[in-house]
Amino acid sequence: MLEFAILGLLQQSPMHGYELRKQLAEVLGGLRSISYGSLYPALKRLHAAGLVCTDEPDRRAPLPADAPPLTGRRGKVVYTITAEGKERFAELVSQAGPEAYDDGRLFGVHLAFFRHTAADVRLRILEGRRRTVERQRDGLRSSLARTRERLDRYTLELQRHGLDSVDREVRWLSELIDSERRDPGRQTGEGPEPPSGTD
Amino acid sequence: MLEFAILGLLQQSPMHGYELRKQLAEVLGGLRSISYGSLYPALKRLHAAGLVCTDEPDRRAPLPADAPPLTGRRGKVVYTITAEGKERFAELVSQAGPEAYDDGRLFGVHLAFFRHTAADVRLRILEGRRRTVERQRDGLRSSLARTRERLDRYTLELQRHGLDSVDREVRWLSELIDSERRDPGRQTGEGPEPPSGTD
DNA sequence: TCCCGATGTATCGTCCCGATACATCGACCG
DNA sequence: CGGTCGATGTATCGGGACGATACATCGGGA
Structure with missing residues (x-):
């Protein structure tokens, strides 16, 4: 669900997570906004699946557990949809399986x-x-x-x-x-x- | 949330999980019914906390991992609210913290x-x-x-x-x-x- | 008789959430 | 000039709820 919404928004323009969340709340009807605990894992999944990419070099993966918890510059990360992402979005849009109807949010x-x-x-x-x-x-x-x-x-x-x-x-x-x-x-x-x- | 609802229903009469689920759906407004994936863990938590008890002797705990997956008679389990459970329910009812207002279901x-x-x-x-x-x-x-x-x-x-x-x-x-x-x-x-x- | 659907218990993986921590930046103020 | 305060921004953690699934029992109809 969230992945679908994220792809749809990124299709319009690249964005930060923060901005994404605001747009998401707007699109979802304003009443229920998505939490970061959902958003960032979703972005991570999309990134792992190659459906979005980031401009951030690679400050993400390394960081062993013994290092002081992330006291290195943590810049903004702009997410951009990839060609695969656009394909996937078009696929999701046109398939619209019956599960889209049960969940009001997915329908929204x-x-x-x-x-x-x-x-x-x-x-x-x-x-x-x-x-x-x-x-x-x-x-x-x-x-x-x-x-x-x-x-x-x-x-x-x-x-x-x-x-x-x-x-x-x-x-x-x-x-x-x-x-x-x-x-x-x-x-x-x-x-x-x-x-x-x-x- | 679910715990609250279960205690409230068991207060009226002891019940099976299955029956509990139906009553729950009725009480919740009929539109959204609770799934077993929520219900049984919730009952387990309540049982562990001593807020409900079962008539089932003890066919529940043992069962090591190597045994053939639960091919022993699995009878109905009737859940009954305990004195502590009633206390807890009264406490939840009268406290009614502000978190009750944000979530429409909890309010319901x-x-x-x-x-x-x-x-x-x-x-x-x-x-x-x-x-x-x-x-x-x-x-x-x-x-x-x-x-x-x-x-x-x-x-x-x-x-x-x-x-x-x-x-x-x-x-x-x-x-x-x-x-x-x-x-x-x-x-x-x-x-x-x-x-x-x-x- | 045999199968099928309703009843019934239970777990698994996954998604989402609230809370929390941490980091950066601009603005306002002493 | 420096300090802090709130908006911006990234990220994780524990836990709750969900859908799917497996398994078991029982009544009734083909």
Whole structure:
């Protein structure tokens, strides 16, 4: 998930971890920002996989355990996406497996990079997500109907509010889907499928 | 968090892990259910801490690494809360530190056990949560105002929807708080503070 | 009878998080 | 001129939660 988001951001321009985190928070909807404990390991994984590279020479690897803990100049590290990284990102964008629908955050990241996504894949993702949320809504609704008498006021309120939220999300997704259907080619931008290519 | 929820459920009646998971999903708002990878380690921690006990004799500990992987009868295990567990739960309920407000799930669990919670603590928790969500809302709102022109339609929609959600949550909390203020002693039930005790 | 799905317990590797430590830089102030 | 304070910036650690998976039991239908 995080890797996907990082690749998407680095595709736009090279960045520091710090900056990356801020952009990430912005893209993710502002409410939940990513922690450094997630970000740096993710960057390390991406670097190890050759999907990003750094301008930092090699001050990273050596450092034996007995050295005083990193009291050498620790400069900024700018991360840049590689050609493999771009390939991988395009792959992730176009595949959009069903796991993208269950996790709201992964869906959010996908949505944030929709301008890199082909119109048919966009529709697939939106509908998949709607299906997931609809299932949640139905489960919640029947659970609420089943347990209406057994539960106290607070639990009931919590479930009512939750049901209202998912219900609104379904409607929101439906609006997005409708608008997508009305005007499929809206702003694909730089997707891997130019509109002239009819496969 | 999970420990808190488990103790709260076991307080009502002893249960299997499987059953516990279903109840948990119900209490948590139905949308996100807990996985066994969380549940069983949590039960193990609680058992190690002496907060719950099992009816299972001791088929658990031995089993050296070279034995064929657990081909002995593995029966159901009923977990029961201990006296220490009840104490701990009452402690967690009444303390309700500020960390309860940041995490929506922890807040949800607290809310689900509000009938075990004293009225003043209830109010404190609700207001703390509202403050957290208000901050989220304000941050999101200003971020949206700042970036309105730079972002594409999809990201904007995502943020608009997110803002709408937190806004609704604030209003929902405000209604709960108002109703709580109007009628503080509503249904404390079995809280550790009987209404006659004026401290 | 035999298999299949629901029930049920348990672990593994992985991801993510909060807390923390450490380092650099500019600004403001004495 | 120097000091410190907050923003910027990199990095790790322990722990919690998750998905996937394995294993076991039991009832019912082909």
